[in-house]
Amino acid sequence: MAEIKIPKATAKRLPIYYRYLNILHDAEKNRVSSTELSEAVKVDSATIRRDFSYFGALGKRGYGYDVDTLLKFFKKILNQDKLTNVALIGVGNLGNALLNFNFHQNSNVRISAAFDIRPDLANTVQSGVPIYPMSELRKQLEDQQIKIVILTVPESVAQNVTDDAVAGGVVGILNFTPLRVSVPTNVRVQNVDLTNELQTLIYFLDHYNDNEEN
Amino acid sequence: MAEIKIPKATAKRLPIYYRYLNILHDAEKNRVSSTELSEAVKVDSATIRRDFSYFGALGKRGYGYDVDTLLKFFKKILNQDKLTNVALIGVGNLGNALLNFNFHQNSNVRISAAFDIRPDLANTVQSGVPIYPMSELRKQLEDQQIKIVILTVPESVAQNVTDDAVAGGVVGILNFTPLRVSVPTNVRVQNVDLTNELQTLIYFLDHYNDNEEN
DNA sequence: CTCGTTTTGTGAAATAATTTTCAATAAAAA
């Protein structure tokens, strides 16, 4: 892997582009300009052109970009041409919502296993997903070859569970706990901290009057 | 407001610092160094010192930072010395989870009103929060002086609901829908896009081997 | 087939963020 090394800021925008390209495709539009895209995804058109250009000359001058070409390209780049199975660890309040959250609608990702400590949940099926007891975490991750987990456990056990998951071969963690977990360098953690997001929003509202972007 | 204009990247880290300072405070630690903080929050120590220095000389050379001083300072900066009421719009799958999510545990934020289109939900109380019908959105936001909303409605109505909320005086939106909503320049939108986060994670896993940071 | 218009792709400039480095200072040890 790692053929093309594009800026991280660009990488984070790719899913946004991908999603809108799907919308255009469904609307049977076959061309789009960076300006039009810009309005929809709220990213400066020059930034979009620059982003796309890291992958080569994808557009045509005086015309724009061919929706299907771009779509196919991004589908591959984002690994959306294959199904990615992920596990959910912690079927509490938020975990449950994520079980029902239709990741599969917009992306080729599916929660194929879940884990919880509560005995009444273990060995049941919730929203079509089998729930395993925590004790089987490592084994199931290994057996099912799951490399990515969504972490929605209480903060107090987050590090232990993470260590377990990593021992089971996990290399990507979508971390909903407020704890900044420690992982080996080959493991990537993407933090989603809801309290944080709210506090940041409040900070910006109080201290900035111009609310351009993120 | 807007007395001090610090970099956005710094602003986004403030809640992380704040949270860990609270932990130190609860553990009755009274001093902390940038190095120690660095390990806990996974931010380079030089970045932390630089971040803090935007607010003046908060530490002491050869000593570190006084936990309580810093804590008080950040509490004020982040507006955590006052209660912030927010509204939740859309009590579906995710909305329900957020109703039960204890924002108040880690931050001085409370969901004080919620809205939903479903008639059976309107005028009930869920998890201690009154649910109003959508038709009352604007009026209630105005009456209750709510300036911040959490948006967890279906994408198809996201723009309309946003327009309504803005008409009701909202200036901050925590947007969980995948739609990049359009708002006047005085309104700030903080997007939390779960599908996106997962796709970004997958992208990084496939294309980067060194997984240092975000 | 020509010409005006559109729109990309990209150097160069501007802006933003991180990291290095080290003098200054405080605390602890000798």
Added chain:
DNA sequence: TTTTTATTGAAAATTATTTCACAAAACGAG
């Protein structure tokens, strides 16, 4: 008291990202 060690704060260097602005290319109308 003096020396050593720890640690900040800030200047400077570096790296990353965005934006400007325009030549070059391609389209489409006539």
